[in-house]
Each structure stands twice: as C-alpha cells, then as structure tokens.
Amino acid sequence: MIKNVGIVGAGQMGCGIAQVSAVSGYKVHIYDISADRIEAGLATINGNLARQVSSGKMTDEERKKALSLIKGSADLNDLSPMDLVIEAATEDETVKRKIYGQVCPVLKADAILATNTSSLSITRLASATDRPERFMGIHFMNPVPVMKLVELVRGIATEEGTFSSAKQFVTALDKTITVAEDFPAFIVNRILLPMINEAIYTLYEGVGSVEAIDTAMKLGANHPMGPLQLADFIGLDTCLSIMQVLHDGLADSKYRPCPLLVKYVEAGWLGRKSGRGFYDYR
Numbered sequence: 001m002i003k004n005v006g007i008v009g010a011g012q013m014g015c016g017i018a019q020v021s022a023v024s025g026y027k028v029h030i031y032d033i034s035a036d037r038i039e040a041g042l043a044t045i046n047g048n049l050a051r052q053v054s055s056g057k058m059t060d061e062e063r064k065k066a067l068s069l070i071k072g073s074a075d076l077n078d079l080s081p082m083d084l085v086i087e088a089a090t091e092d093e094t095v096k097r098k099i100y101g102q103v104c105p106v107l108k109a110d111a112i113l114a115t116n117t118s119s120l121s122i123t124r125l126a127s128a129t130d131r132p133e134r135f136m137g138i139h140f141m142n143p144v145p146v147m148k149l150v151e152l153v154r155g156i157a158t159e160e161g162t163f164s165s166a167k168q169f170v171t172a173l174d175k176t177i178t179v180a181e182d183f184p185a186f187i188v189n190r191i192l193l194p195m196i197n198e199a200i201y202t203l204y205e206g207v208g209s210v211e212a213i214d215t216a217m218k219l220g221a222n223h224p225m226g227p228l229q230l231a232d233f234i235g236l237d238t239c240l241s242i243m244q245v246l247h248d249g250l251a252d253s254k255y256r257p258c259p260l261l262v263k264y265v266e267a268g269w270l271g272r273k274s275g276r277g278f279y280d281y282r
C-alpha cells in the first residue's frame with residue numbers, strides 16, 4: 001500500500017511528479033543535494049497550483065491541501081519512511097547508479113524504488129540496487145501535470161507485486177498507462193527522438209530554417225509544438241543522451257545523433273533551461 005512517495009531530484013520532472021502525487025493525496029518528500037533547487041522546484045509547484053485555482057480547475061482549499069502534503073530536504077534520511085521512491089535525476093547512468101548506492105541503505109526493506117529514466121535499461125539499473133525485484137521504470141512525460149501518459153517498464157527481475165503497486169499508484173494519479181518492454185528508450189522516445197533528430201538534420205542540411213521546420217510540423221502534422229521547440233523544451237542534453245542510448249543499444253546508423261545536436265550540447269546550449277537552444281530565451 002503506497003502512502004508516502006519520495007522523489008529524488010527537484011528538476012522539472014521530479015517536481016511535476018511531486019505535484020501530481022500531492023494533488024492525488026499522497027504525502028510527498030522531494031530529496032535533492034541542492035537546497036536551492038528544492039526551493040525553486042517548490043516555487044514552480046506553487047505557481048502551477050495557483051494557476052489552476054485562477055483557471056477554476058482547483059479550489060484554493062485543494063491547493064492548500066496539496067501544498068501541505070509536499071516537503072523537501074537535502075537530507076537523504078528523510079526518505080526512510082517512503083513506500084515508493086521515484087528517482088528523477090539527470091539522464092546519466094553513472095549518476096543514477098551512484099544515487100541508488102546512497103538511497104538503498106536508507107530505504108525500508110519493502111520499499112519500491114522506481115526510475116523515471118527515459119531511455120536506460122531497467123534491468124541494468126536494477127543491478128545497481130539492493131532490490132531488483134522491487135525496482136522498475138515509471139516514466140512520466142513532460143510537462144507531467146498536463147501529459148496523460150505514463151510508461152511502465154519491468155526489468156527482468158521485477159516482481160508482479162511491484163508492478164501492480166506501481167500500476168495502482170499511477171492510476172490513482174489519473175494517468176493512462178502503457179506497458180513497454182525493456183528496450184532502449186521504450187516506446188515514446190523510440191519514436192519521438194528519431195523524429196526530433198531528423199528535424200535537426202533537416203536544419204543542419206539547410207532544408208529549412210528553425211521557424212520553417214517548426215511551422216511545417218505544427219501546421220502540417222498538427223503537432224502541438226514544432227520538433228525543435230520540443231527539443232529545447234525537453235533539453236538538448238537529454239535528447240542527445242537518448243539518441244546515444246538508441247544508437248549504442250540498437251547498433252543501427254539510423255539513430256546516429258545529428259552533429260549539430262552534439263555541437264549545441266558541447267556549447268552548453270541546452271534549450272530552455274540554459275537560456276539558449278534552437279531558440280533564444282534570454
């Protein structure tokens with residue numbers, strides 16, 4: 001029975017998961033090594049909930065209740081009472097493995113540990129924990145409060161009880177589940193990221209400008225955002241790491257990351273979060 005939910009990482013995904021969990025009545029604790037990031041994340045959640053009150057989607061009472069359920073700290077020990085901990089750290093296997101090494105000794109023996117990885121092998125990540133049978137992928141989409149889908153991914157050792165608890169939790173958040181097998185980038189990103197990479201090749205080869213490519217896909221294919229705008233929104237570093245996982249894991253040149261994507265990441269142009277990507281946000 002999941003009542004207390006821990007989140008590791010106060011970035012846009014971690015805070016989004018914290019928000020929807022608290023709105024659904026779960027007690028949430030956000031852990032991050034940076035107290036500043038936690039504070040910024042809580043401020044974002046506050047702003048999102050206030051917007052929902054002004055647009056009439058939530059009462060002020062509900063907003064206050066949700067906020068009262070969310071705490072945050074830079075102290076790992078605060079994760080010890082959690083029934084489910086969702087790791088939403090950066091998309092880097094070394095970082096995630098290090099986090100599991102620190103988090104696992106603090107957790108209750110029967111706690112479930114899940115990862116919000118968007119591409120990495122669940123089975124391989126599970127091997128860095130002390131509980132592969134109580135480990136799995138719970139992959140939310142960005143922005144979490146708006147996107148309906150959550151992908152659930154079992155590793156080779158994931159027990160059925162772990163999967164059904166996660167399914168119950170995600171259903172309680174009013175999200176729709178798709179089950180994906182443990183292949184590189186699962187379903188959504190296996191399809192979405194090559195499309196974004198192709199849009200970057202389209203720019204790289206001079207087929208169209210940034211605006212032309214995004215307008216073409218918004219008005220010509222009815223996408224809510226153009227692929228380059230979406231890449232900036234996801235983060236170009238995340239896009240590159242997902243393409244690398246696809247390229248390495250499936251060994252097919254069709255997944256080769258576009259050199260322009262590599263160059264932007266090397267320049268520190270990571271999209272919206274760094275102020276510059278295919279668009280300028282400064």
Ligand code: CAA
Pocket residue numbers: 048051052055057117118140141142143144145146147188189192224225230234238
């Ligand atoms: N956080 C919370 N809420 C947000 C938000 C955010 N970052 N951005 C927008 N919203 C909310 C707005 O408050 C608004 O809510 P109300 O209807 O209650 O007012 C609603 O979403 C619509 O927002 P807007 O009218 O401002 O803008 P929009 O209609 O252009 O929609 C969008 C914004 C929902 C982000 C839309 O552009 C969209 O769907 N884009 C595509 C998103 C997408 O493809 N996400 C998947 C990324 S891939 C992924 O996540 C997987 C991965 O692992 C990388």
